[in-house]
Amino acid sequence: xxxxxxxxxAAAAGRPRRPFRHWRSALLLVPFCVLLALFCLAPLGWVVxxxxxxxxxxxxxxxxxxxxxxxxxxxxxNSLYISLWSSGCGLLIALIGAASLRxxxxxxxxxxxxxxxxxxxxxxxxxxxxxxxxIGTNGALTLLLRQWGWIDDFHLYSKGGLCLIYxxxxxxxxxxxxxxxxxxxxxxxxxxxxxxxxxxWQYWWHVALPVIAPAIFGTFILLFANAMGAYAxxxxxxxxxxxxxxxxxxSLVSGDIFLExxxxxxxxxxxxxxxxxxxxxxxxxxxxxxRAR
Amino acid sequence: MRADxxxxxxxxxxxxxxAVPVLATLAYSLAGNWGATILPDxxxxxxxxxxxHDPRFxxxxxxxxxxSVATLLLxxxxxxxxxxxxxxxxxxxxxxxxxxxxxxFAVPPVVSSVxxxxxxxxxxxPLVGTPWILIGCYFTIALPFMYRTLADSLRGMxxxxxxxxAHLLGASTPRAFLLVVAPNLRTGLMASLFxxxxxxxxxxxxxxxxxxxxYETLQVYLYSVRMTSGHFTxxxxxxxxxxxxxxxxxxxxxxxxxxxx
Amino acid sequence: MxxxxxxxxxxxxxxxxxxxxxxxxxxxxxxxxxxGPSGCGKSTLLRCLAxxxxxxxxxxxxAGDDITDSVPQRRGIxxxxxxxALFPTMTVxxxxxxxxxxxxxxxxxIERKLATVIDxxxxxxxxxxxxxxxxxxxxxxxxxxxxLVVEPRILLLDEPLSALDxxxxxxxxxxxxDIQRRxxxxxxxxxHDQEEAMILSDRIFVMDKGKIVQADxxxxxxxxxxxxxxxxxxxxxxxxxxxxxxxxxxxxxxGHLAIRPESIELLAAAEAGADDLxxxxxxxQLLGNVIRYQVESRGxxxxxxxxxxxxxxxxxxxxxxxxxxxxxxxxxxx
Numbered sequence: 001x002x003x004x005x006x007x008x009x010a011a012a013a014g015r016p017r018r019p020f021r022h023w024r025s026a027l028l029l030v031p032f033c034v035l036l037a038l039f040c041l042a043p044l045g046w047v048v049x050x051x052x053x054x055x056x057x058x059x060x061x062x063x064x065x066x067x068x069x070x071x072x073x074x075x076x077x078n079s080l081y082i083s084l085w086s087s088g089c090g091l092l093i094a095l096i097g098a099a100s101l102r103x104x105x106x107x108x109x110x111x112x113x114x115x116x117x118x119x120x121x122x123x124x125x126x127x128x129x130x131x132x133x134x135i136g137t138n139g140a141l142t143l144l145l146r147q148w149g150w151i152d153d154f155h156l157y158s159k160g161g162l163c164l165i166y167x168x169x170x171x172x173x174x175x176x177x178x179x180x181x182x183x184x185x186x187x188x189x190x191x192x193x194x195x196x197x198x199x200x201w202q203y204w205w206h207v208a209l210p211v212i213a214p215a216i217f218g219t220f221i222l223l224f225a226n227a228m229g230a231y232a233x234x235x236x237x238x239x240x241x242x243x244x245x246x247x248x249x250x251s252l253v254s255g256d257i258f259l260e261x262x263x264x265x266x267x268x269x270x271x272x273x274x275x276x277x278x279x280x281x282x283x284x285x286x287x288x289x290x291r292a293r
Numbered sequence: 294m295r296a297d298x299x300x301x302x303x304x305x306x307x308x309x310x311x312a313v314p315v316l317a318t319l320a321y322s323l324a325g326n327w328g329a330t331i332l333p334d335x336x337x338x339x340x341x342x343x344x345x346h347d348p349r350f351x352x353x354x355x356x357x358x359x360x361s362v363a364t365l366l367l368x369x370x371x372x373x374x375x376x377x378x379x380x381x382x383x384x385x386x387x388x389x390x391x392x393x394x395x396x397x398f399a400v401p402p403v404v405s406s407v408x409x410x411x412x413x414x415x416x417x418x419p420l421v422g423t424p425w426i427l428i429g430c431y432f433t434i435a436l437p438f439m440y441r442t443l444a445d446s447l448r449g450m451x452x453x454x455x456x457x458x459a460h461l462l463g464a465s466t467p468r469a470f471l472l473v474v475a476p477n478l479r480t481g482l483m484a485s486l487f488x489x490x491x492x493x494x495x496x497x498x499x500x501x502x503x504x505x506x507x508y509e510t511l512q513v514y515l516y517s518v519r520m521t522s523g524h525f526t527x528x529x530x531x532x533x534x535x536x537x538x539x540x541x542x543x544x545x546x547x548x549x550x551x552x553x554x
Numbered sequence: 555m556x557x558x559x560x561x562x563x564x565x566x567x568x569x570x571x572x573x574x575x576x577x578x579x580x581x582x583x584x585x586x587x588x589x590g591p592s593g594c595g596k597s598t599l600l601r602c603l604a605x606x607x608x609x610x611x612x613x614x615x616x617a618g619d620d621i622t623d624s625v626p627q628r629r630g631i632x633x634x635x636x637x638x639a640l641f642p643t644m645t646v647x648x649x650x651x652x653x654x655x656x657x658x659x660x661x662x663x664i665e666r667k668l669a670t671v672i673d674x675x676x677x678x679x680x681x682x683x684x685x686x687x688x689x690x691x692x693x694x695x696x697x698x699x700x701x702l703v704v705e706p707r708i709l710l711l712d713e714p715l716s717a718l719d720x721x722x723x724x725x726x727x728x729x730x731x732d733i734q735r736r737x738x739x740x741x742x743x744x745x746h747d748q749e750e751a752m753i754l755s756d757r758i759f760v761m762d763k764g765k766i767v768q769a770d771x772x773x774x775x776x777x778x779x780x781x782x783x784x785x786x787x788x789x790x791x792x793x794x795x796x797x798x799x800x801x802x803x804x805x806x807x808x809g810h811l812a813i814r815p816e817s818i819e820l821l822a823a824a825e826a827g828a829d830d831l832x833x834x835x836x837x838x839q840l841l842g843n844v845i846r847y848q849v850e851s852r853g854x855x856x857x858x859x860x861x862x863x864x865x866x867x868x869x870x871x872x873x874x875x876x877x878x879x880x881x882x883x884x885x886x887x888x
Contacts, residue, residue: 032371271404
């Protein structure tokens with residue numbers, strides 16, 4: 001970083017400032033900016049503008065409508081419920097897995113990381129189908145468990161089923177995000193704490209967890225945001241019949257009936273604000289962690 | 294030794310957990326008939342034969358490949374010079390760029406597609422329903438990965454020293470970039486391209502909402518045949534999975550080369 | 555009966571033996587250095603004493619307790635790690651007080667002990683700093699204080715000075731030795747730096763390929779190396795094989811003859827007697843207060859150190875000189 005800055009700084013000090021000195025170089029940024037504007041900034045801008053666009057002039061009518069409607073409130077609650085549960089469970093499994101992954105021989109570790117990487121690609125529609133095969137009404141595992149008498153029936157197409165499938169796609173992401181964080185743990189710390197009289201759990205509680213806490217929290221936020229914005233698996237599994245916030249947004253713009261893009265925009269703004277809020281809290285907590293002090 | 298065993302068991306459990314859906318799908322795709330029993334009755338490859346002779350599947354797969362390759366070509370042509378210019382001429386911009394490339398990452402595709410659908414349904418740019426809009430959207434999906442990887446490579450080399458040395462030896466800036474800097478970016482770029490490729494092949498939201506069956510991609514096709522035989526869909530899922538497996542394998546191999554270099 | 559007794563200690567990793575049949579004893583309050591090149595097994599030996607690595611054979615007895623199978627928590631051993639292993643999320647005070655908190659001491663006891671040890675290592679005013687805000691030397695002293703405050707029976711130091719630059723290293727060396735004497739603490743210090751070992755230690759254990767090859771006072775190890783390895787490792791040394799011996803002194807030898815460069819006297823050719831060796835100056839090297847000559851005598855090149863007394867004293871290349879070597883400065887090594 002510093003290295004890259006110095007020549008520019010030296011140049012700026014050496015001659016009079018000419019802000020457009022590199023205008024030809026700047027031309028190379030134009031296609032980049034155009035594409036980003038057309039396919040990311042413009043649609044986002046449209047969404048923000050139209051969320052406050054009522055039938056008769058600007059106003060917050062759509063937001064009031066959403067907040068007053070039990071249907072949309074339920075969509076938010078369902079999305080939050082599934083996202084929180086799946087991020088929590090996924091994070092826990094990933095945490096235990098990543099901690100152990102660091103303790104197995106290098107070759108095995110590399111193979112498992114590569115495998116995890118591949119399964120992280122199994123998401124969306126293909127994942128939904130895979131789950132139907134395993135734990136659908138006539139899935140192999142459902143039949144097995146039913147035969148053993150462990151379950152009466154399992155509804156993959158319900159809240160519980162969605163939690164399960166979301167958790168599944170959170171695990172590889174969690175492992176891949178958390179695994180590098182464990183490299184920050186120095187083996188000597190555990191030994192030093194043992195010599196100072198600490199038990200294994202005391203080491204984890206007092207020494208290791210505080211070090212990796214920011215990474216754990218950051219991973220949780222990413223998993224949560226990922227789950228809140230997810231659409232394909234739920235849509236493929238329930239053909240859009242489960243009331244999630246992303247399913248609602250999509251059906252308001254591409255459904256067969258009741259197209260209400262402005263309302264979809266308002267829902268989108270609420271969803272995005274929620275994600276921004278969560279990320280900001282994460283950033284604030286991160287700043288309070290020991291490294292920043 | 295006891296701790297060692299525990300860690301191996303945990304890792305094995307993790308792998309088993311992640312492998313269950315994959316293995317089940319594989320078994321299902323190879324099963325001749327698998328009704329309401331726990332294990333299949335017989336095995337055959339006929340679902341794969343049927344799949345690879347289905348013109349609709351082949352055309353959807355072709356569409357997906359075409360769109361992905363076009364996107365990655367466009368992204369390479371646009372992002373590589375942009376990153377270079379940022380690092381060489383406007384290093385102060387790097388912070389802004391890092392925030393900008395987070396946007397497509399942070400905004401769920403469902404949200405962007407609300408705006409895209411309205412903006413490009415008609416008017417001066419009637420892109421909805423055409424593959425062009427997907428190429429644009431997929432550019433934003435590939436952007437964060439590619440920018441990050443390229444920026445890391447550039448940060449890791451002495452860009453200004455390399456360029457100065459090439460200039461002193463008589464190369465113009467574009468030639469210096471092509472002959473001196475670009476070869477150093479190659480492995481990183483390839484790794485991020487393979488990674489993005491597997492992401493793009495799995496993309497469903499944009500494809501379904503913005504284009505749908507008007508230019509059917511692999512995922513949309515997969516969704517639309519959900520009512521046909523489960524064995525058949527399993528064969529599609531496995532074909533797709535093996536394909537991405539190869540892609541990620543290439544990506545990790547290149548990534549390893551990068552870290553060794 | 556010594557304070558620490560180690561007998562028949564062995565450690566293997568897979569098929570390779572790190573060390574085997576290692577035995578030694580330490581007296582109470584003794585400062586002993588384990589000296590050897592990297593990979594000789596000295597760090598592993600230290601970790602076995604600390605209980606961080608399990609020996610495959612042998613016993614470790616401290617003050618009459620057999621601690622061979624104790625967990626590290628119960629050994630009463632303090633250790634300073636090479637890279638200090640300070641806990642990054644804890645302040646200086648929290649790092650040093652960690653061991654006391656693990657013992658569940660009352661808060662005012664902890665306060666009192668903390669205050670004493672912080673004064674001892676001269677870190678007053680830094681209590682609420684975090685490790686990353688400290689210099690290397692300060693971190694080192696935090697690590698030392700953390701190991702000392704729990705009043706260990708033995709203090710182990712694993713190359714604690716190797717990450718510091720020369721001036722701080724010399725300073726801290728003094729401080730460590732000073733504290734160790736004041737607390738009368740039995741200390742085992744691991745290093746690969748022979749100079750450090752000679753300055754600090756009551757005794758030096760020289761380790762080579764998993765064996766302690768010599769265990770003696772610093773002067774003895776230097777002047778009377780037990781093996782060729784020790785002679786080479788402790789400073790520079792002329793090692794002569796049988797052929798060179800025959801050429802120079804007219805009689806052969808089993809093994810090698812070790813002669814320190816500073817024990818050879820350079821004489822002007824005119825002063826040389828019948829017992830002295832005739833020689834020619836080939837090269838010289840300025841080492842500061844010492845000039846090291848490469849001198850050839852009867853087809854053998856020897857290193858000879860002489861105090862640097864100024865320009866006029868320098869012997870030019872090609873000068874004919876005499877070499878006087880006293881019988882007692884020649885040592886046969888295996």
